Amino acid sequence: MHRGGTRSTSMTNELSAAARSGLAEILRCDRESDMARVRGLKEDGCEAIDTLHAQLLDLMRTREPRRKLDDAQAEQAVAAFLAERGSAYGAWVHYPWSRRLVRVLEEAEFVSLRTDRNRHKITAAEQARLWSKKIGVVGLSVGQSVALTLASERNCGELRLADFDTVELSNLNRLRCGVHELGLPKTVVAARQIAEMDPYLKVVCFDRGYAAADAEAFLHGLDAVVDECDSLDVKLQLREAARSRGIPVLMNTSDRGMTDIERFDLEPDRPLFHGRLGAVAPASLAGLSTEEKIPVVLDIIGLETSSLRLRASMLEIEQSIKTWPQLASDVALGGAVITDVVRRLMLGEPVRSGRYYFDLSEVGKDASAPASVPAQAPVADAPHRSRACARARDGDVRDRIVADASLAPSAGNAQPWEWIKTQGGLLLRHRRSAGRSMLYHEDRAAMVGLGATLESALLSARHHAHDAEVQWRWRGDDIAFVALAAASGEASDALYPQLFRRRSVRARPSEAAPIAQTALDALDAQARRFPGVETRFLTDRKAIGALAELVGAAERLRILDPESHADMVNEIAWSNAEHRRDGEGIPMQALSLSAAEVAGLKVLADARVVARLADWRLGGGLGKLAHDLVASSSAMGLIWSPGDSCADYLRGGRALQRVWLEAANWDIGLCPVTSLCYLLRALRRGGPMTAAQTETLSALEQGFRELLSLPQDRGDIALFRLLPAAGELDRPRATHRRDAFS
The missing domain is CATH 3.40.50.720 (NAD(P)-binding Rossmann-like Domain)
Known part of the structure; x- marks a missing residue:
């Protein structure tokens, strides 16, 4: 045997x-x-x-x-x-x-x-x-x-x-x-x-x-x-x-x-x-x-x-x-x-x-069909990038003011502004970007960035002992003229030093530490300096969790939309060399991602991958990062306005910058989470979208309004997260800036 x-x-x-x-x-x-x-x-x-x-x-x-x-x-x-x-x-x-x-x-x-x-x-x-x-x-x-x-x-x-x-x-x-x-x-x-x-x-x-x-x-x-x-x-x-x-x-x-x-x-x-x-x-x-x-x-x-x-x-x-x-x-x-x-x-x-x-x-593939092997991310066409980061030129206070103003936040760090030195001051112009998706509908996101850079310029002018008077233009791409005159005496704003500490804090702690009500009151006071600007804050964990679900669903919708996906890919600086060269976009290291998340983002950069997920009606995990960002927050805030004009959003951008700087003054980190706001605005204003997008966003709009007690007619200027972040604010800034002069 x-x-x-x-x-x-x-x-x-x-x-x-x-x-x-x-x-x-x-x-x-x-x-x-x-x-x-x-x-x-x-x-x-x-x-x-x-x-x-x-x-x-x-x-x-x-x-x-x-x-x-x-x-x-x-x-x-x-x-x-x-x-x-x-x-x-x-x-x-x-x-x-x-x-x-x-x-x-x-x-x-x-x-x-x-x-x-x-x-x-x-x-x-x-x-x-x-x-x-x-x-x-x-x-x-x-x-x-x-x-x-x-x-x-x-x-x-x-x-x-x-x-x-x-x-x-x-x-x-x-x-x-x-x-x-x-x-x-x-x-x-x-x-x-x-x-x-x-x-x-x-x-x-x-x-x-x-x-x-x-x-x-x-x-x-x-x-x-x-x-x-x-x-x-x-x-x-x-x-x-x-x-x-x-x-x-x-x-x-x-x-x-x-x-x-x-x-x-x-x-x-x-x-x-x-x-x-x-x-x-x-x-x-x-x-x-x-x-x-x-x-x-x-x-x-x-x-x-x-x-x-x-x-x-x-x-x-x-x-x-x-x-x-x-x-x-x-x-x-x-x-x-x-x-x-x-x-x-x-x-x-x-x-x-x-x-x-x-x-x-x-095998048997049509010779005219695209190759099955992709190029490396990103695959979307990148827009033309501007010159290097703004540098203050010696001897002209306007250079120092614009250098400070260029530190302002903007959607995707696109910096939708140009500053032009003119006799007696500075002209602020709208520098249009390649963004074409629902998030950029009717330039409202750009107006927030323009408001933030304007408020930063005013803070800088006062710090550099100059009076600044804003003269609104609203002609073509001309937004405002800032008339400058030497001031007598010191008039610096206490928020000026926070211009250099302000940054988006994307850390996701396992347990959220509370934020004092006095700090939230201080943020609210900064926003209310601007007539018609309102705030809402959420600190209840259940409410924050519900908002995280809404934000995650909106982010999935954003990524699956071809134009919004292309904008997202173009907003990311995929290498440090690219970011240092162009001074725009959000560098990868600023996103606070794990190695697995970086790998996933690189996979996601290919529009064909996203199209395949859309065809399969999948992509349930695409909103996970945004969901977790909200869910791990100590508090959530919203700056909104009863009005919806470009002027309302520009005013809201000024308020956002002051709220952000006040948060830094309290050693509180802030990070905008804006996709939901601008997708809902596109819904309310009849922006281009599919029937499926309309159905999903209609449900999100109802949930958002109920959660934050909002009227139907409004402008949602900025949704943002808050969490204690003293150590984060004193680290070297990860994002660079282009030259803001025309």
């Missing part, structure tokens, strides 16, 4: 028993003890399947293809074979999991016949060489396809399978197994299928995956290892161990057929993952959540070369899907590609390290 080709190394006795159910029992027909075992199994009810004679006929015909044996000649050849080998030829294979006994050829003839159709794509000499090879496979999703294809071609004589997981129903979209195998170790399922295909092929199962305790047993003597596991730390540990032993590592990602080859047998100093991860310790990757894995996975597979559908799906992880999607077609392709590479590698053919693609989506 021979226990087939499968054995198991297991972590527990219970798991070992389960793994042993994957062993095939080979019982030789020429051994009486084995035949007694066969008779006992038959009596015990095992199904006996005896096709040995048909196998022998097939064997005879393949041995003499030139003769084209007819039935009689084939029967004569079988009789001659059995006369030579004896009537007790063959073996019975007992498959205990299916209670079957199957009679097969003995090993040499079985292997020869089973691989006969490989010839001469694989010659007999090459096949014999392959049978001496040992291949390890870690991870049995894509890895199962690899293992079964390797076994089917018999490109090795021993397979070592490592996976700690069991089969779940959600695996069956890509794993070749049945519902009766749910709950079984994946190693057992793969070993059973290999045993049913080829009971003589040796399979060793490592039921706890690639574990430190079994590393030596798993890797010793391997000729190649295939990495298809999900654990990032294990991927790194496996490569380090393989490199130290000179074992080549192969990997397929089941996306665009991407295949990595790392020839550590030829390149002992080759950096892991082609150097894409840098010097990362495996321990730092252990225990990461699915969300935390995203930036590391993107570093490994490359954001710019992953498929559009995969990138769109990444944004839905832990929203509408639990983890990475995989398709059976991609997994099957991965099994085929890896098997082909293993065969050529084992036969000593030239196989170079590197990354290779076998993109099925390109």
